[in-house]
Amino acid sequence: MRVSADRESCISAGRCMAATSEVFDQDEDGLVLVLVAEPAGEQRAHVRKAAYSCPAGAIEIRSDDV
Amino acid sequence: MTEAPPYPQKRTCPYEPPAGYQEIGERGPVLKVRLFDGREAWMVTGYRESREILTHPNLSSQRTHPNFPIVAPRFRSQIARSLALIAMDPPVHDTYRRYLNPHFSLKAVRRMRPELERIVSGYVDDILEQGPPADLVASLAVPLPSLVICRHLGVPYADHEFFQDSSGAVMLGTEEESAKAAQDLVDYIDRLVADQVKNPTEGLLATLVRERVQTGDIGHDELVSIALVLLIAAHETTSSSLALGIITLLEHPDQLALLHADPSLLPGAIEELLRFIATTDLVATRVAKGDIDIAGHRIKEGEGVLVSGTLANRDGAVHTRADVLDLRRENPHHVTFGFGIHQCLGQNLARIELEVAFHELLTRIPGMRLAVDVADLPILGAGTVQRVLELPVEW
Numbered sequence: 231m232r233v234s235a236d237r238e239s240c241i242s243a244g245r246c247m248a249a250t251s252e253v254f255d256q257d258e259d260g261l262v263l264v265l266v267a268e269p270a271g272e273q274r275a276h277v278r279k280a281a282y283s284c285p286a287g288a289i290e291i292r293s294d295d296v
Numbered sequence: 297m298t299e300a301p302p303y304p305q306k307r308t309c310p311y312e313p314p315a316g317y318q319e320i321g322e323r324g325p326v327l328k329v330r331l332f333d334g335r336e337a338w339m340v341t342g343y344r345e346s347r348e349i350l351t352h353p354n355l356s357s358q359r360t361h362p363n364f365p366i367v368a369p370r371f372r373s374q375i376a377r378s379l380a381l382i383a384m385d386p387p388v389h390d391t392y393r394r395y396l397n398p399h400f401s402l403k404a405v406r407r408m409r410p411e412l413e414r415i416v417s418g419y420v421d422d423i424l425e426q427g428p429p430a431d432l433v434a435s436l437a438v439p440l441p442s443l444v445i446c447r448h449l450g451v452p453y454a455d456h457e458f459f460q461d462s463s464g465a466v467m468l469g470t471e472e473e474s475a476k477a478a479q480d481l482v483d484y485i486d487r488l489v490a491d492q493v494k495n496p497t498e499g500l501l502a503t504l505v506r507e508r509v510q511t512g513d514i515g516h517d518e519l520v521s522i523a524l525v526l527l528i529a530a531h532e533t534t535s536s537s538l539a540l541g542i543i544t545l546l547e548h549p550d551q552l553a554l555l556h557a558d559p560s561l562l563p564g565a566i567e568e569l570l571r572f573i574a575t576t577d578l579v580a581t582r583v584a585k586g587d588i589d590i591a592g593h594r595i596k597e598g599e600g601v602l603v604s605g606t607l608a609n610r611d612g613a614v615h616t617r618a619d620v621l622d623l624r625r626e627n628p629h630h631v632t633f634g635f636g637i638h639q640c641l642g643q644n645l646a647r648i649e650l651e652v653a654f655h656e657l658l659t660r661i662p663g664m665r666l667a668v669d670v671a672d673l674p675i676l677g678a679g680t681v682q683r684v685l686e687l688p689v690e691w
Contacts (some may be wrong), residue, residue: 241393241397241637241639242397242398242400242401242402243402243633243639243643243644244401244402244403244405244643244644247402247403248402248644255403256401256402256403258398259394259397259398260397260398260399260400260401260403260404261397279627285350285351285633285634285635285636285637285639286636286637286639287351
C-alpha cells in the first residue's frame with residue numbers, strides 16, 4: 231500500500247491523524263503530513279479509515295496487493 | 297404524487313427523531329420536503345448520499361441566492377444570510393478557512409487539553425459543593441464552551457453572559473430577537489476588533505489582526521464577520537451536545553455502565569453519541585448552482601437542498617440497528633459535523649470538550665441521575681441546534 235495526501239485540498243479536519251498518528255500528522259498550518267508513505271500491517275486498516283473519514287477526499291491510497 | 301412532508305418537525309425526546317421523520321426517512325434517501333414558508337426543498341436523508349452531495353461541485357452555500365431554502369423565520373435576516381464561511385463558496389471560503397485552520401487543527405486543540413481539564417475540574421468542584429441537585433445546563437454545558445471560545449479568541453470572559461445570551465437568541469429567538477441579537481453581537485465584536493487593531497493583545501483575534509488585517513489580507517469588517525461566526529458556532533452546538541450527551545447516557549444505564557467499566561471507550565463513545573444525538577438536526581442548507589444527479593433524482597439548478605443529520609446518521613443502509621445507542625459500535629460514522637469543505641472547523645475542540653467533561657462527570661459524580669423525567673425536559677429548536685433549557689440532576 232502507498233498513501234499520499236493532497237495538501238491543497240486538506241481542510242485540517244484531523245480525521246486522518248485521529249485514525250492513526252503513526253502515519254499522519256499536521257504541520258503548523260494544520261495541513262496533513264504523511265509520515266509513513268508505505269504503511270504496513272495493522273496500519274493499513276487505520277489508513278483506509280483515514281481516507282474514508284477525510285471530508286475533503288485528500289487522502290489517496292494506491293494498493294498493490296491485488 | 298404524494299405531498300411533500302413538512303420539515304422541520306420538533307423532537308419530543310431530546311435524542312430521538314420526531315415521529316414524523318420516519319415517513320421522511322422511508323421516502324428517502326432523496327425527497328422533497330415542504331418548508332414553513334410553503335416552499336419546497338430537496339432533502340437528503342441517506343448517509344452515503346449526504347457525503348456524495350456535500351462534496352458535489354454544484355452545491356452552493358450562497359445564502360443570498362433568492363431560492364436559498366430558509367427553514368425558520370430567523371434565518372431570513374441579512375446577517376444570517378451573509379455569515380462568513382458558512383454562507384460562502386470558494387474561493388473566499390477556502391481563503392478564510394486557511395487563516396483559521398492552524399488554530400483549530402487536531403494538533404492545536406490537543407495542546408489545549410490541560411487547560412480544558414483545569415476548567416472542567418473547577419466547574420465540577422462547584423457542582424459538588426453546591427449540590428445535589430444541580431442544573432448541568434447552567435453549571436457546565438453553557439459556561440464551558442463559552443469560556444473556552446472566549447479564551448481561544450482572546451475576548452473578555454467578563455462579557456460571556458452577553459455572548460451566551462446573544463448567541464442563544466441568534467439561533468433560537470424569534471425573527472426579530474434573532475436579528476437584534478446578531479446586530480448587538482456585530483456591534484460588540486466591531487469594538488473588540490477596533491481595540492485589537494489599535495493594540496493587539498493575545499488570542500486568535502489578536503493573531504488574525506497581526507497576520508491578516510495589518511498585512512492587508514482582510515479588512516476590519518471581514519474580521520468582524522469571521523469572529524461573529526466563531527462565537528455563535530462555538531456556543532450553541534457544543535453546549536447542546538454536552539447536555540444531550542449527558543441525558544442520553546443517563547437514559548441508557550447499560551451503556552453508561554460500559555463507560556464506567558472501561559473509560560478508554562470514551563472517544564469512540566463520543567462519536568456514537570454525536571451520531572445518535574445529531575445535535576443540529578439539519579447539517580447543511582444549500583442551493584444547487586447547477587444540476588445535480590443523485591439517487592435517481594435530478595436536482596435542478598436553483599433548487600434548495602437540505603441534509604438531515606438526524607436521518608443520515610441513522611441510515612439503515614450503513615448502520616446495523618441504527619436506532620440503537622451502541623457505545624462500542626465499530627464504525628459510528630456520522631455527518632454531525634457535516635462533510636466536504638464546510639465540515640465543522642471546531643469539531644476537534646468540540647470533541648475534546650465533550651471528552652474532558654464526560655470523563656470528569658463520570659469519575660467524580662459516578663452516581664449521577666436525572667432529577668426529572670426525560671419527558672419533562674422541553675426541547676427547543678427544530679431544524680437547528682436542539683437545546684434543553686435545563687438539565688436537573690442529582691446523585
